[in-house]
Amino acid sequence: MTNACLFQSLQLGDIIIQNRIGMSAVTRRHVPNAIPSDLMTEYDIQRTLGMAGLIMIEGILVTRQGTELPHTPGNGDPEQTRGIVHRGGRHIYAQLCYVGRAARSVDPEQKLAGTVNILSADSINTSDLHPKPVYATSAFSARGGKFRHIPGISGYVTPTAVPDPQVIIDQFKQAAVNAKFAGLDGVGLHGANGYLMAQFLDSTANTRTDRWGGSVENRSQVGLEVLKAVIQVFGRNVGIKMNSHNGYNDVGMPLQETLDTYRYFIAEADNLNLAYITLLRYIAHANSEVEIDGKKGTIQHDVLESYGPYIKNAKVFLDGAISPEEAAILISAGKIDGAFTGLDWIAHPELAKRVLHGKPLDNVLDVIHMQGKPAQDWAVGYTGCPAVIYETML
Known part of the structure; x- marks a missing residue:
């Protein structure tokens, strides 16, 4: 089996990407005042030159009120974002995100939510600020939660049920407007990882009795x-x-309810003529146990087999520790149209070029520096990863 199919072009919405190797959004970099930094621009430029077919830039908050982690960019400075668009002829989407009950009112970003514009925050003493409420689907917290960046804080907070979800819908739309103004090719919604989209879908997190809760259709x-x-x-x-x-x-329903819910949602989303739907598969190290019917466990199932038949219009991408060789097999078999990967792109700025030229992906991921420890070495393990130099730059 060759990897040639990985380098076939693909019509994706109104654009054509030059290969099937996409770069996932991987957040947690140094982002002062929620504005994308020059380091992030350098990182994305490296990977456009590294032949990423579609770049999904870091998860973008649609509002500071919906953040979970420090060093997460907001809607973005249009001029800074414009600097990375279409470098090397590549295409770039922004991933739009609202974390819901995964936020905490004591988080410095949350305290800034109702105080300053996301693009104009200067040095502010967050201890003097009164945060907006953490908005979520319903007014009860998730279980568990470890937040190493806030000393002395452990566990989720009890959120406030958002009175009218239309407010959040409008925030997503405005974030899309900002992304388009910046020159991005499109946007992808973060409907994974137990964030707000998943919370509304999940009957264990969504206990609303209005038109946004109850049945699968409402959720x-x-x-x-x-x-x-x-x-x-x-x-x-x-x-x-x-x-x-x-x-x-802490999002997770019994298996049959999970299948019924996601099959309905995916089929309905597919009817909207989307460019793509990405299915993130089960990865043992990246998954958490949930309590279902009094028992802890995981909800493992084959996402391609379970949901692939319900996607009839959008392109299908698979994400989750996928090697180029496995992606090529699945594309050749007609099961997917392309694959996203995240950590391999962090370690290898020219990942697609390595695959094209048969070079190994042998850089070791520097997890400690990737997470900004120590904070003064942000480039180490991020933009400073060793690259293979090719005589022919494709």
Whole structure:
């Protein structure tokens, strides 16, 4: 089996990407005041030159009120974002995110949410600020939670049920407007990892009794309405990433309910003429146990087998520790159209070139520096990864 199919072009919405090797959004870099930094620009430029077929830039907060982690960019400075677009002829999407009950009111970013514009925050003493409430689907917290960046804080907080989800839908739309103004090719919704989209879908997190809760159809409405809103901005150039099993942020239903819920949502989303749907598969080290019917466990199932038949219009991408060789097999078999990977792109700025030229992916991922420890060495393990130099730059 050769990897030639990985380098076939692919129509994706209104654009054509030059290969099937996409770069996942991997956040947690140094982002002062939620504005994408020059280091992030350098990182993305390296990987456009490294032949990423589609780059999904770092997870972008649609509002500071919906953040979970420090060093997470917001809507972005249009001029800075424009600097990375279309370098090396590559195409770039922004991943739009709202974490819901995974946020904490004591987080410095959360304290800034109601105080300053996300693009104009200067030095502010967050201890003097009164944060906006943590908005989520329903007014009860997730179980567990470890937050190493806030000393003395452990566990989730009890959120406030968002009175009218239309507020959040509008925030996603405005974030899409900002992304388009910056020159990005499209946007993808972060519908995975137990964040707000997944919380609305999940009956253990969504106990609403209004039109946004209860039945599968009702629980699907926020995600579908957000998709419709950003489609108004980007047309066909919209996608979504889903995972139905990882238990992250304490989201997880019994298997049959999971299958029924996600099959309905994915089929309805597919009817909206999306560019792609990314299915994030089960990875043991990246999944958490959830308590279902009094027992802890994981909700493992084959996402391609479970949901692939319900995707009839959008392109299908698979994410989750996929090697180039496995991606080529699945593409050749017609099971997927392309693959996203994240950590391999961090370690190898010219990953696709290595694959094309048959070079090994042998850089060791520097996890400690990748997470910004120590903080003064942000480039180490991020933009400073060794690259193979080729005589012919393709």
